[in-house]
Amino acid sequence: MTLAEVQTSAPALSAIALYQSLLRHDAPFILDVRNPDDFARWRIEGRAGLVVENVPYYDFIEDEEAATARIPAGRAVLVVCAKEGSSQYVAELLRERGIEASYLEGGILSWGNLYDRRDIVRAPWGRIIQIARPARGDVSFVIASDGAAAVIDPLRHTAPYRVAMAEAGARLTHIFDTHVHADHISGGPALSHESGAPYFVHPYDAIHPIDMLPATIAYTPLDDGQVFRIGQVELRAIWYPGHTLGQVNFLAVAPDGSRYLFTGDGIFLRSFGRPDLGGKGEAWTPLLYESMTRRLPPHLTDETVILPAHFSTLDEADAAGRVGATWGVVRRNNESLAHLASAEAFSTFVLGNLPEFPPQYVEIKRVNIGLRNPTEAEAEELELGKNVCALAQ
Amino acid sequence: MEPTYHQTLDVKGAKCPMPLVKSRKAIGELPVGHILRVIATDRGSVADFQGWVKAAKNVELVAQETTAESGQELYVHYLRRTA
Numbered sequence: 001m002t003l004a005e006v007q008t009s010a011p012a013l014s015a016i017a018l019y020q021s022l023l024r025h026d027a028p029f030i031l032d033v034r035n036p037d038d039f040a041r042w043r044i045e046g047r048a049g050l051v052v053e054n055v056p057y058y059d060f061i062e063d064e065e066a067a068t069a070r071i072p073a074g075r076a077v078l079v080v081c082a083k084e085g086s087s088q089y090v091a092e093l094l095r096e097r098g099i100e101a102s103y104l105e106g107g108i109l110s111w112g113n114l115y116d117r118r119d120i121v122r123a124p125w126g127r128i129i130q131i132a133r134p135a136r137g138d139v140s141f142v143i144a145s146d147g148a149a150a151v152i153d154p155l156r157h158t159a160p161y162r163v164a165m166a167e168a169g170a171r172l173t174h175i176f177d178t179h180v181h182a183d184h185i186s187g188g189p190a191l192s193h194e195s196g197a198p199y200f201v202h203p204y205d206a207i208h209p210i211d212m213l214p215a216t217i218a219y220t221p222l223d224d225g226q227v228f229r230i231g232q233v234e235l236r237a238i239w240y241p242g243h244t245l246g247q248v249n250f251l252a253v254a255p256d257g258s259r260y261l262f263t264g265d266g267i268f269l270r271s272f273g274r275p276d277l278g279g280k281g282e283a284w285t286p287l288l289y290e291s292m293t294r295r296l297p298p299h300l301t302d303e304t305v306i307l308p309a310h311f312s313t314l315d316e317a318d319a320a321g322r323v324g325a326t327w328g329v330v331r332r333n334n335e336s337l338a339h340l341a342s343a344e345a346f347s348t349f350v351l352g353n354l355p356e357f358p359p360q361y362v363e364i365k366r367v368n369i370g371l372r373n374p375t376e377a378e379a380e381e382l383e384l385g386k387n388v389c390a391l392a393q
Numbered sequence: 394m395e396p397t398y399h400q401t402l403d404v405k406g407a408k409c410p411m412p413l414v415k416s417r418k419a420i421g422e423l424p425v426g427h428i429l430r431v432i433a434t435d436r437g438s439v440a441d442f443q444g445w446v447k448a449a450k451n452v453e454l455v456a457q458e459t460t461a462e463s464g465q466e467l468y469v470h471y472l473r474r475t476a
Contacts, residue, residue, distance in 0.1 A: 035444035057410050058445040061417050082437055086410040 010091035012105040015114040022046035023321050028076040033057040033090050042385030047314050057086040076100040083107040111135050115160040125232045125255045129164050137311045137387045139323050144170035145231025152176045152262045153309045154187035172197045178264025179247035180205040180368045182277045182361035183387040189217045202246030209278030216370035240266050242288025243273035251299050259304040268308045269316045271336045271390035289346045302328030312390050353392040396456050396471045398430040405434045412438045423474045431470040442470050451476040
């Protein structure tokens with residue numbers, strides 16, 4: 001028995017082309033034709049004002065007229081489904097009705113797995129390359145200088161880092177995680193295994209905070225104040241407990257005096273990292289307060305570029321897709337930093353603004369220290385959707 | 394316990410949206426009250442059939458089950474035409 005696959009004349013839009021248009025804020029009307037449960041779990045998000053509508057593809061099969069009526073007239077439509085087939089099917093129906101419809105190539109799966117690479121800085125001393133997974137709001141970095149490279153907070157798939165380093169002509173010498181992540185599976189241990197370069201994390205994060213079990217992965221313990229050299233760049237670890245017990249920030253100082261803070265889930269551009277993902281929110285909030293008010297400030301100048309590991313909304317990315325801003329800008333614009341006047345006020349604010357705790361975050365921390373070894377399908381399921389590492393805005 | 398059924402639709406290997414498109418057509422050709430058994434390999438069909446019957450005017454989802462055939466998961470749906 002042969003089954004005809006969907007025939008469509010509708011044009012395909014790639015995930016990277018979609019991302020470029022989301023950054024420019026000129027994306028078409030997005031019609032997500034998955035079932036409502038899948039849509040509720042996660043969806044394409046862009047800058048504020050992006051319109052995404054959910055009309056399941058079977059609504060078009062049941063009553064094409066009524067389903068089509070839910071699409072705004074006179075606009076180009078991008079149809080999105082899980083993998084691709086249903087969006088081709090619906091896009092074809094819409095085109096037969098004279099609507100300018102395209103479909104997302106590879107479906108929302110390819111959007112979820114899109115890695116985007118761009119330069120934060122390209123200077124005579126070297127480069128800082130941002131590698132982001134936009135659908136998750138996850139951001140990581142490569143520092144390349146004089147043929148050496150360090151990776152900070154690498155995401156699960158390692159190929160984008162190998163490509164970036166090859167293109168920069170640099171060999172991996174250091175792999176850092178600012179902390180053991182809860183929202184995504186780290187690419188650190190895999191990169192270390194592939195390259196032989198050491199994988200650094202703070203030892204306090206090598207114990208699962210809820211299971212109270214030690215890591216089984218190979219890692220090199222980080223110290224507060226430890227200094228590394230990546231070519232011409234000096235990189236200093238600053239212990240910053242609060243989001244996790246062992247979180248560090250890395251301050252990079254280039255030979256031209258420019259400064260870059262890889263803050264992990266420390267300071268976000270519009271929020272900061274929540275202290276409850278280890279299950280100890282009340283106990284860790286005072287540590288976070290100390291980190292934010294005493295440990296970090298001596299290292300910050302207004303010109304220091306803050307480079308966090310996450311964004312919560314695409315509006316945190318500039319027109320060129322870079323998720324970073326100088327401390328001078330962040331301390332003025334990040335409204336959540338207005339609650340640092342006293343430890344008590346800070347605790348009240350933090351504990352009153354904790355978003356839901358995604359249950360899979362406990363399991364992801366297990367994976368990241370080697371207590372679990374998920375299959376590819378399980379890993380994909382664990383990483384579904386956008387990170388929830390920031391305090392509510 | 395396998396529900397009784399009157400007809401079987403084999404959509405093994407068919408990708409979304411085809412299992413549902415073909416089921417819709419087959420249900421329409423069935424007498425009212427009869428049950429169609431749909432055998433699919435597309436995992437997404439499980440949630441999609443649940444959503445579809447909520448939107449559909451004359452289809453009821455009697456049962457769903459997952460079985461295996463030579464190492465491949467099969468998703469079996471039992472659909473009744475109600476009107």
